[in-house]
Amino acid sequence: MGNLRTAVFAWLLARANGGQFVVRLEDTDRDPERYRPEFIADIEESLRFLGLEPDEWWVTGGPYGPYVQSERLALYQETARRLVAGASAYRCFCTAERLAQMRQTQQERGLPPGYDRRCRRLSPGEAAQRADAGEAHTVRLAVPLEGRTACSDAVYGDISFENRTVDDQVLLKSSGWPTYHLAVVVDDHEMAITHVIRGEDWMPSTPKQVLLYQALGWEQPVWAHVPLILGPDRKKLAKRHGATQFVEMAREGYLPEAILNFLVLLGWSAGDENREVFSRAEILERFGLRGISRNPAIFDYEKLRWMNGEYIRSCPTDRLAELCLPRLQGAGLVGRPPSEAEVELVRQVAPLITDRMKLLAEAPALAEMFFRDPEGPDDRARRKWLSAPGAARIVQEALSALPGGGAMSIGEAEAMVNRIAASMGIDRAPVIHTLRAASTGRTVGPGLYEILSVLGPARLRRRLARAMEWISADSAPPA
């Protein structure tokens, strides 16, 4: 979720300033536990879903390709060589075991963690010799022992780090693959990246990268760290909250506009405008790095749901029907392909259920009553209305009042209810509730007149007749 919001910010910044939105696949971690090729499809789907089509990425290519780091290894290796030659980096022959042991000792003694720089003291000649002899090694950044490394951040302002607290980061793994720190700097430079927007959790590693830019003699991009998105537990959203989870969430029926709107408001504000629902175009007009907040934000699912409902309600009928159709098909309420009558019914029903819908996934439950005759009344319908003394009479009256034709307007439905109430000398309320229970088996749902109108005389006749059985079964004295 955090990465996606970062993507939203980057996309916005690019679009608002006539720039290019570049997305690169950083796949240098080949640990099978973490590297799963199938995640790539989720990333692509997430971006497309939100309407953040990159101008340059691995899918469509671009002038600075390839956009996949695993296809650029030679570039990183060459850069590492350059760094070593310039003494900005050095070869390290320490084994994983030694490093682990070292770390453990440091932890036990409460010492600041980090590589002890043993191999940094090797002479370049000896190191080259051992490397040539085939000895496994990594390449580490030779962080200056003194001084500070500073940079300016578009969101956080000036930040600086004491060099002696910066670790001699591994740049090239013994496998010959780069670490993120090397690859990102090389690629950002090679791909002419102007703005690096990333989570605040990357801030501590920024000096390492600044040092690389300096060693390589490259111009730094604009750094823009953005606050973290936290889970309800107030902790950084774990990596499992990634694209895959996002895709699952999208399938629950969140609209892209709603998620985009919500996400952009998490850590960014339009200023003193007291509103939160903004169209994509409105956001684009207002977006800027200046509006980005520095505080971490907790992801509030409740507010997302509210916002989604807000967007659902503002959908025109056509789109609504389009959105609901596959959901209803999925629930087996509508055929695939849908018949013409079903399509029409969906169009009629969609506007009736939107007020109650925050998630598209709720559509089947809300709309079921229009597509399938109820098996029987639910508890409340039975107890509260169908067991009432006048129930049978009300349903009977309705049955005989039903127009003979094939349709009944909302106005006609209302008139019918009024007549029944008048003829029985009772309020409309019990008539309404009883008829809702009898025709849908439920006590909640859209307005009764709409229900009656959409169901139509033919289906109502069937359903009400059936309801008479429920009533008599119910009113039969217990044996």
Added chain:
RNA sequence: GGCGCCAUCGUCUAGAGGUCAGGACGGCGGGUUUUCAGCCCGUAGGCCGGAGUUCGAUUCUCCGUGGCGCUACCA
């Protein structure tokens, strides 16, 4: 432990020395007497603490406290 960042209602935030500290989500209450929802109205709820600067600090500085992050041959 070391380093870094952050600190306004429960949550997201507006605020850039003088405001009745505003809005939204959520909560609560009321209205819409056809339910639920929606919509409308109302209401409770906040400047972490201490110094300093200043005529005056939520706002600036410092300290403390708290939270979070980083501390891998992961990103």
